[in-house]
Amino acid sequence: MLKSRETSFAEKRTSSRWIFLLCLASFLVGMLFTNRFVLHIQRLDRKSDIVGEIARTHEAIESLDKTISTLQMELAATRSSQELTNLGGSPAIASFVQQRKKAFIVVGINTAFSSRKRRDSVRETWMPRGEDLRKLEREKGIVVRFMIGHSSISNSILDRAIDSEEEQNNDFLRLDHVEGYHELSGKTKIFFSTAVTHWDAEFYVKVDDDIHVNLGVLAATLARHRSKPRIYIGCMKSGPVLSNMKVKYHEPEYWKFGEEGNKYFRHATGQIYAISKDLAAYISINQPILHKYANEDVSLGSWFIGLDIEHIDDRNMCCGTPPDCEWKAQAGNVCIASFDWNCSGICKSVERIKYVHKLCAERDAAV
Numbered sequence: 532m533l534k535s536r537e538t539s540f541a542e543k544r545t546s547s548r549w550i551f552l553l554c555l556a557s558f559l560v561g562m563l564f565t566n567r568f569v570l571h572i573q574r575l576d577r578k579s580d581i582v583g584e585i586a587r588t589h590e591a592i593e594s595l596d597k598t599i600s601t602l603q604m605e606l607a608a609t610r611s612s613q614e615l616t617n618l619g620g621s622p623a624i625a626s627f628v629q630q631r632k633k634a635f636i637v638v639g640i641n642t643a644f645s646s647r648k649r650r651d652s653v654r655e656t657w658m659p660r661g662e663d664l665r666k667l668e669r670e671k672g673i674v675v676r677f678m679i680g681h682s683s684i685s686n687s688i689l690d691r692a693i694d695s696e697e698e699q700n701n702d703f704l705r706l707d708h709v710e711g712y713h714e715l716s717g718k719t720k721i722f723f724s725t726a727v728t729h730w731d732a733e734f735y736v737k738v739d740d741d742i743h744v745n746l747g748v749l750a751a752t753l754a755r756h757r758s759k760p761r762i763y764i765g766c767m768k769s770g771p772v773l774s775n776m777k778v779k780y781h782e783p784e785y786w787k788f789g790e791e792g793n794k795y796f797r798h799a800t801g802q803i804y805a806i807s808k809d810l811a812a813y814i815s816i817n818q819p820i821l822h823k824y825a826n827e828d829v830s831l832g833s834w835f836i837g838l839d840i841e842h843i844d845d846r847n848m849c850c851g852t853p854p855d856c857e858w859k860a861q862a863g864n865v866c867i868a869s870f871d872w873n874c875s876g877i878c879k880s881v882e883r884i885k886y887v888h889k890l891c892a893e894r895d896a897a898v
Contacts, residue, residue: 634673639736640653641738680718706718707721734808752845756807771792784825801828803848865893
């Protein structure tokens, strides 16, 4: 009987010990879990702080990029002004250069001496004229000019014809450049350098005089990219490097692009493209050492190789003529530019651009 009681008492003591040990273990496990939970929360807080710091750093970098872009632009304007003065520019010209006008977009329409009918067809369709052109510039910051150089003979009949046309329309940007089809790469460099000298714009656009453009859609598209410091926007392509001397777009320096049959790097097609202000400043600053290839659009693309820029492929900048742009307009997706690929512009543009404008133009109040 006594042994039975002793056994029962021992079992109770053992049970109490196990209960105590279990409670202690639970307490320790609870403490460990709590500590780990607290540490996890602290780590999350630290991660949140790190994410916040990264966001603030990113914003600071973007702000710094814009500051650098502005400084580059001012440097380009100063150098361009000095170049004009060194070339014999008058004090009045130098004063004008130093007082660049603010603008949102500068559109340069590439044209030639023989293209009077093309220019008139553009004036009668998508390009405002007279006071409407001045109003577009004043109120919307959109500058549109035909860009043209001069002939190889001083004060030739060709130059005088442009002088007369300028008196009538006041819509030219005259370039210090000898006109010639095989000099388009050089003309492009001089256009951007000259435009930078005259206007402090956010974007600079090159357009051919045989395509149709909707300026309102162009402005709305570029406005969506205003926060980006370095953009190059157009219809990006990568065509073959042509080594055959008998073809139209023959590249004499084809050997630089690797083996025969290789393709060019990505670049915007030459009918229309836009670049942001710091890229225009880059061209202006480095104009003397930028290499010119046979094709103007290839040359422009090559100048940006190796730079930290964003290539934007916007197929709305290379719509076809009706019915392509017509269907898109009816669907509410109005094109920026329309032309025929097989003609590198609107085929027979003088006769057909009014037809394209009628079916594919934006609303009158779009700009």
